[in-house]
Amino acid sequence: MRVQLNGITLEAVEGDITEVAADCIVNAANSSLLGGGGVDGAIHRAGGPAILEECMRIRERQGGCRTGCAVITTAGYLNAQYVIHTVGPVWRGGEQREHELLRSCYMESVKLAETHRAASIAFPNISTGIYGFPKSPACDIAVDTIAELAGSLNSIKHVYFVSFDQDSFLMYARRLKTIG
Numbered sequence: 695m696r697v698q699l700n701g702i703t704l705e706a707v708e709g710d711i712t713e714v715a716a717d718c719i720v721n722a723a724n725s726s727l728l729g730g731g732g733v734d735g736a737i738h739r740a741g742g743p744a745i746l747e748e749c750m751r752i753r754e755r756q757g758g759c760r761t762g763c764a765v766i767t768t769a770g771y772l773n774a775q776y777v778i779h780t781v782g783p784v785w786r787g788g789e790q791r792e793h794e795l796l797r798s799c800y801m802e803s804v805k806l807a808e809t810h811r812a813a814s815i816a817f818p819n820i821s822t823g824i825y826g827f828p829k830s831p832a833c834d835i836a837v838d839t840i841a842e843l844a845g846s847l848n849s850i851k852h853v854y855f856v857s858f859d860q861d862s863f864l865m866y867a868r869r870l871k872t873i874g
Contacts (some may be wrong), residue, residue: 695867695870695871696870697870697871700845701844702853703852703853704837704841704844705852705853706863706866707857708857708859708873709856709857709865710828711856711858712731712736712740712772713743714773714774714816715774716773716808716812716814716816717775717807717812717813717818718734718776718778718803718807718810718812719772720779720780720803720817720820721733721734721778721779721780721818722782722818722819722820722823725758725759726753727749727765728746728750729746729749731823731824732823737777740771740772741768741777742770742771744768744770745770749765749767753757754763757778760781761781761783762780762783762795762798763780763781763798763802764778764779764781765778765779765806766779771838772821775810775812776810776812780803782799782821782827783795783796783827784825784826784862785821785828792821792827793831796820797831797834798837799820800836800840801839803815803817803848804847807850808847811849812849813850814854815849815854816846816853816854817853818857819833819857819858820832822862822868833869836855836866837855837866837873855870864873
């Protein structure tokens with residue numbers, strides 16, 4: 695499912711984000727930047743050691759990455775130029791700024807992609823796995839944030855919302871239909 699919005703293509707994709715061809719692939723990282731499970735582990739495995747090496751240098755410089763923030767590294771062996779690592783919030787019932795922090799993940803990732811003149815960016819379903827953020831509001835935040843930014847983007851022309859499971863893919867496809 696794809697829609698056009700202010701000259702930007704927004705597309706829901708079902709599959710493995712490590713196989714998406716995009717200038718930037720966003721990683722739902724943890725604050726240590728040392729890899730982990732889920733999307734984070736898959737990206738580190740598929741991208742190879744160069745990603746971890748750059749993450750370690752970032753850790754040395756700034757001590758990791760805070761929730762709601764993002765950093766950028768090489769993409770290693772992935773079919774991308776960069777990996778943008780963003781740390782989503784752990785769901786604690788919705789009263790600990792989780793919505794605001796998740797929105798910040800998307801905004802900061804787009805800002806880095808624009809700074810590096812990326813034409814395309816692929817997002818996973820940030821924070822909806824082990825971090826427990828409810829999938830439907832997370833989908834709304836993702837799509838609404840990108841839709842809000844679409845009119846001000848310079849380099850980005852294609853945004854992928856990549857879901858590993860069919861239910862999430864269908865949720866993003868339905869949500870995109872409401873803005874297209």
